[in-house]
Amino acid sequence: MNLLIVNQSIIDTCASFFILLTAAVQPGGTSMSRDSPRDQFVCRIWHSRLPLWNPLIMSTYCVFVTALERYVAVIYPLWYKTQVKQVCFK
Numbered sequence: 001m002n003l004l005i006v007n008q009s010i011i012d013t014c015a016s017f018f019i020l021l022t023a024a025v026q027p028g029g030t031s032m033s034r035d036s037p038r039d040q041f042v043c044r045i046w047h048s049r050l051p052l053w054n055p056l057i058m059s060t061y062c063v064f065v066t067a068l069e070r071y072v073a074v075i076y077p078l079w080y081k082t083q084v085k086q087v088c089f090k
Contacts, residue, residue: 004066011062015055022052 034040045051073080 004062004069008059008062008066011055011059015052015059018052018055022049
């Protein structure tokens with residue numbers, strides 16, 4: 001459980017960082033060339049907002065996995081307790 005919470009915290013931190021970064025950095029598209037690797041990166045990655053959307057989607061999946069893990073822990077407490085002990089103490 002703690003690993004899922006740490007993972008969620010890291011993903012949310014990255015998402016917050018990229019939200020601030022996309023709001024602060026607005027590269028101009030008027031002087032771009034097809035030959036420049038920097039311009040290719042800006043066009044393909046930055047303008048598509050890929051660095052922003054990936055952490056947000058991963059955050060949603062992580063919340064789902066955490067909720068599923070908690071659901072199993074509540075519905076099947078004895079099975080969950082034995083499975084966690086087997087995984088953690090191997």
